[in-house]
Amino acid sequence: MKIVVLVKQVFDKDSNINVxxxxxLTNREDLTLSTxxxxxxxxxxxxxxKEKNGGEVIVVSVGNDSxxxxxxxxxAKGADRGLHVKIDNEESLDALDLAKLIHASIKxxxxxxxxxxxxxxxKGNGQTGILLAELMNxxxxxxxxxxxxxxxxxxxxxxxxxxxxFQWTDLSLPTSLTIxxxxxxxxxxxxxxxxxxxxxxxxxxxxxxxxxxxLQKSKVMKMYIPEKxxxxxxxxxSVNEIVDxxxxxxxxxxxxx
Amino acid sequence: xxxxxxIQQENGKINRLSxxxxxxxxxxxxxxxxxxxxxxxxxxxxxxLKSYKLDKxxxxxxxxxxEYNPITFxxxxxxxxxxxxxxxxxxxxxxxxxxxxxxLSARLDLPFVSDCTGFKTDPNFVVIRSIYQGKISxxxxxxxxxxxxxxxxxxxxxxxxxxxxxxxxxxxxDLSQSTDLVRPGEKFQEATGAVDLSRAKIIVSVGRxxxxxxxxxxxxxxxxxxxxxxxxxxxxxxxxxxxxxRQVGSSGQTVIPKMYLALGISGAVQxxxxxxxxxxxxxxxxxxxxxxxxxxxxxxxxxxFEIVPKLxxxxxxx
Numbered sequence: 148m149k150i151v152v153l154v155k156q157v158f159d160k161d162s163n164i165n166v167x168x169x170x171x172l173t174n175r176e177d178l179t180l181s182t183x184x185x186x187x188x189x190x191x192x193x194x195x196x197k198e199k200n201g202g203e204v205i206v207v208s209v210g211n212d213s214x215x216x217x218x219x220x221x222x223a224k225g226a227d228r229g230l231h232v233k234i235d236n237e238e239s240l241d242a243l244d245l246a247k248l249i250h251a252s253i254k255x256x257x258x259x260x261x262x263x264x265x266x267x268x269x270k271g272n273g274q275t276g277i278l279l280a281e282l283m284n285x286x287x288x289x290x291x292x293x294x295x296x297x298x299x300x301x302x303x304x305x306x307x308x309x310x311x312x313f314q315w316t317d318l319s320l321p322t323s324l325t326i327x328x329x330x331x332x333x334x335x336x337x338x339x340x341x342x343x344x345x346x347x348x349x350x351x352x353x354x355x356x357x358x359x360x361x362l363q364k365s366k367v368m369k370m371y372i373p374e375k376x377x378x379x380x381x382x383x384x385s386v387n388e389i390v391d392x393x394x395x396x397x398x399x400x401x402x403x404x
Numbered sequence: 405x406x407x408x409x410x411i412q413q414e415n416g417k418i419n420r421l422s423x424x425x426x427x428x429x430x431x432x433x434x435x436x437x438x439x440x441x442x443x444x445x446x447x448x449x450x451x452x453l454k455s456y457k458l459d460k461x462x463x464x465x466x467x468x469x470x471e472y473n474p475i476t477f478x479x480x481x482x483x484x485x486x487x488x489x490x491x492x493x494x495x496x497x498x499x500x501x502x503x504x505x506x507x508l509s510a511r512l513d514l515p516f517v518s519d520c521t522g523f524k525t526d527p528n529f530v531v532i533r534s535i536y537q538g539k540i541s542x543x544x545x546x547x548x549x550x551x552x553x554x555x556x557x558x559x560x561x562x563x564x565x566x567x568x569x570x571x572x573x574x575x576x577x578d579l580s581q582s583t584d585l586v587r588p589g590e591k592f593q594e595a596t597g598a599v600d601l602s603r604a605k606i607i608v609s610v611g612r613x614x615x616x617x618x619x620x621x622x623x624x625x626x627x628x629x630x631x632x633x634x635x636x637x638x639x640x641x642x643x644x645x646x647x648x649x650r651q652v653g654s655s656g657q658t659v660i661p662k663m664y665l666a667l668g669i670s671g672a673v674q675x676x677x678x679x680x681x682x683x684x685x686x687x688x689x690x691x692x693x694x695x696x697x698x699x700x701x702x703x704x705x706x707x708x709f710e711i712v713p714k715l716x717x718x719x720x721x722x
Contacts, residue, residue, distance in 0.1 A: 160612075160670070163693045164536045184639075242506075243515055270535050271673070272518055274506040277474075281510035286585035287474065289503045290655075307655060308591060309499055311648065315589040327655070329642035364547040365515035368530055373541040373695070377685075379703045389704055390714045393686075394722075396702060401663050401684045403606060403630070404722075 148202035148296070150193045151253055153263035153275060154221055155183040156214045160268055170370040182217045185264025189326040191333040192294060193262045194225045200296050203227045205256070209248060210237040215349070222344040223336035229349035234359075242270075244361040246278035251357040254283065260302075261323040265290060273325070280323035288316050289325040405549075406459075407433050407440045408490035410481065412498050416448035421496025421555070423562035428523070428555050429494045430457060430566050435525040436549070438492070443484050445469040450572045457568030462488065462575050468582065474504040476582050481508055483577045492546075497554040505552050516552040517544050519673070521559045537672045538695035557654070557677045599649045601633055601657045606665070609635035609652055609679070610645075613668015613689060613708060617645040622712050623667055629719035635659065637675045653678035667708045671696025688712070 158164060159179040167173045193204045206221035208214040209232040218229035232252045234240075240248065253261075261280070266273035273289075280287035292313065293305030299320070306314045307327050318324075336344075382392045398404050409429040412419040426442065433440040439459035444450050450463035462484060468476055481504070485493060495501040497519045509516035520531040521541075530543040531553055546553075601607060608627040614620060627634050636646040638653055652659055653675040664682035669675060671687070671694055679685070680699050687700035688708045697703045704711060 158536065160537055161691070162536075163691070164539050166540055170542075241515055242518075243509060243513070246510065268537060271537075272516075273502055274509070274516060274518060277503065277506035278510040281478075281507040287507070288586065290499060309655075310657065311593050312591050313594055314591045317587040317589065319585045328638065332644075362547075364513075365517050365551060366545050366547075367542045368545050369543040370535070370540050371542075373534065373538070373698055375698050377699055377701060379697055379700045381703045381705065383705075386706070386710050386714055389706065389711060390718055393702075393704070393711075393715060394718055396686075397663075401686075403663050 148196060148200050148259045150196060150202060150260045150262060151205050151207055151258050152190045152193045154186040154190060154206055154208050154217050155267050156180050156208060156210060156217045157183045157267055157269045166370045180213060182220060183264050183267050185266060185326055185328040187333045188328050188330050189262040189264050190221050190224065191331045192326055196294060205230055207232065209234060211235050218349055219344055222347045223340040224334055225340060228347055231349055231351045233351055234354040240361050241363055241365045242272040242274040242278060243364060246275050246282060248354060248359050250279060250282040251359055252352050259321050263325055265325045265327050276323045276325040286318040286322045288318055290327050291324045292327050292330050405438055405491045406489060407438050407492045407494060408485060408488055409440060409442050410495040411442055411444040411449060412500055413444060413446045413449040416446055418449050418452060419496060419498055420562060421498050421557055423565060424560045425494050425496040425555050426456060427560035427564045432523060436529060441488055454570055454572060455567055457566035458570040461570050461572045463572050464575050464577055466579060468579050471588060472500050473586055473588055474507060475586050477504040478507040479582055480577050491550045493552045495554045497556045501554050509552055514551045515546055517546060518554045519556050520553055521556050534673050558680060601635055601659045604633040604661050606630050606632035606663045607635045607659055607661045608632045608665045609669060610640050610667050611637040611669030612639045620645060626712050626716045629716050637669050666696050669696050670694045
């Protein structure tokens with residue numbers, strides 16, 4: 148199995164992201180970067196499929212040189228090689244642009260599977276893996292919570308539906324799966340893995356080399372702090388004062404006693 | 405130019421998010437001065453739509469459309485969009501819509517702006533999306549107002565659908581090109597005797613802020629003293645600290661308790677959709693910028709490990 152895993156670098160979930168009046172992120176330099184959560188599960192799933200069935204795992208990430216961190220992390224965990232799709236303004240791409248760029252970068256690889264996280268923790272479009280399936284004429288499944296390779300031509304996946312329902316679905320290979328977080332327990336990289344990583348190749352393809360032009364058919368015009376839908380009453384003071392006030396709210400306003 | 409609203413149904417029952425999407429489509433149609441056509445794959449559902457203010461109802465009755473299949477759905481919708489000259493295609497952000505729309509988006513080279521919470525038309529038409537885990541909102545434009553939009557649960561109210569009368573037009577489509585790349589099987593539920601949080605009066609819900617599994621008793625004791633059910637956000641379930649049947653949010657349960665007490669929950673959009681209908685939301689989180697405070701009635705910006713044990717003590721002494 149030749150498996151491509153799409154891994155995105157995002158601002159850490161706990162980051163205090165701030166925007167100015169004209170909609171520009173103001174504190175970019177202060178923010179911690181990390182691997183998108185569901186992509187980490189996708190990588191682990193790819194590594195487990197490879198361990199069971201043999202093959203190769205290629206970690207692909209799009210962005211400036213900073214994304215080399217997430218590629219190297221993937222290599223240290225056991226991926227075989229990396230592909231850095233280099234573009235400076237990744238954030239200005241819409242979902243369709245991003246999928247076309249990734250398509251251009253991997254279309255010459257004869258792949259069996261594309262694995263990606265269900266959704267990114269930054270823009271959360273939740274589309275890349277499925278867009279890519281259509282562009283590359285692959286089958287696809289989203290919200291994947293389990294995988295079982297059947298034979299050289301098919302895979303069975305467990306999809307998570309709504310309200311606690313699941314569904315087994317058979318797919319023809321090659322396929323693109325978007326992985327739900329919680330599907331497995333992502334590994335940590337070992338010291339040996341980190342040493343091995345240094346010898347693994349990372350290809351670089353720039354957007355210009357690939358002849359890519361962003362069309363930006365959908366475009367963020369403005370970013371801002373969300374308008375509050377509710378007037379929140381903040382309860383402040385010492386711990387004892389807060390608890391007393393809360394007890395009072397429970398009894399007299401929320402009326403739960 | 406026209407607006408097409410896709411109606412998802414299951415066993416003849418229209419999905420609530422699709423009803424909300426109709427309200428959204430009607431409001432948008434009025435603002436942009438465009439007719440609104442509804443499209444549905446079931447006769448009973450089509451008849452239910454007759455009493456709404458719509459310009460056209462397109463019904464496709466075909467045995468291949470009874471069970472959801474992304475390839476088939478995309479193929480059918482491609483034909484409908486072409487026949488109807490639809491420019492804006494609107495759907496509720498259901499697990500089906502988010503699964504088939506991207507395929508058509510790529511095929512037609514039209515953008516899909518997913519999981520929106522509303523729109524503005526002054527001065528220009530934009531849709532509103534929440535990004536960075538709900539910390540930031542964004543206004544997104546769509547080139548030539550030509551593309552797909554899905555609206556998140558609760559973006560519009562189903563009880564605000566404008567009534568009217570409209571005829572159903574039966575349409576047949578060519579499904580001969582359908583492939584069997586994707587072969588969906590039976591649906592099943594995993595946990596038997598699953599907890600039904602939707603009936604709980606009080607829910608104490610735990611997020612990543614609880615830190616580690618060993619800290620869970622702090623929340624469990626508070627729940628006990630309030631006679632409440634324990635709920636959780638997605639990460640807590642992913643880490644295996646609580647079972648899936650306790651999960652609140654888009655991939656878990658939707659709850660409407662009298663009080664929802666959120667402990668260390670940041671309140672990402674996926675969590676909010678499952679609990680924002682609660683009568684009263686009380687949030688304890690040491691991060692003042694946590695999105696949960698946007699929807700909380702009462703907010704306490706403190707360390708939960710300071711507040712919760714004291715609160716339990718007071719409740720038990722009562």
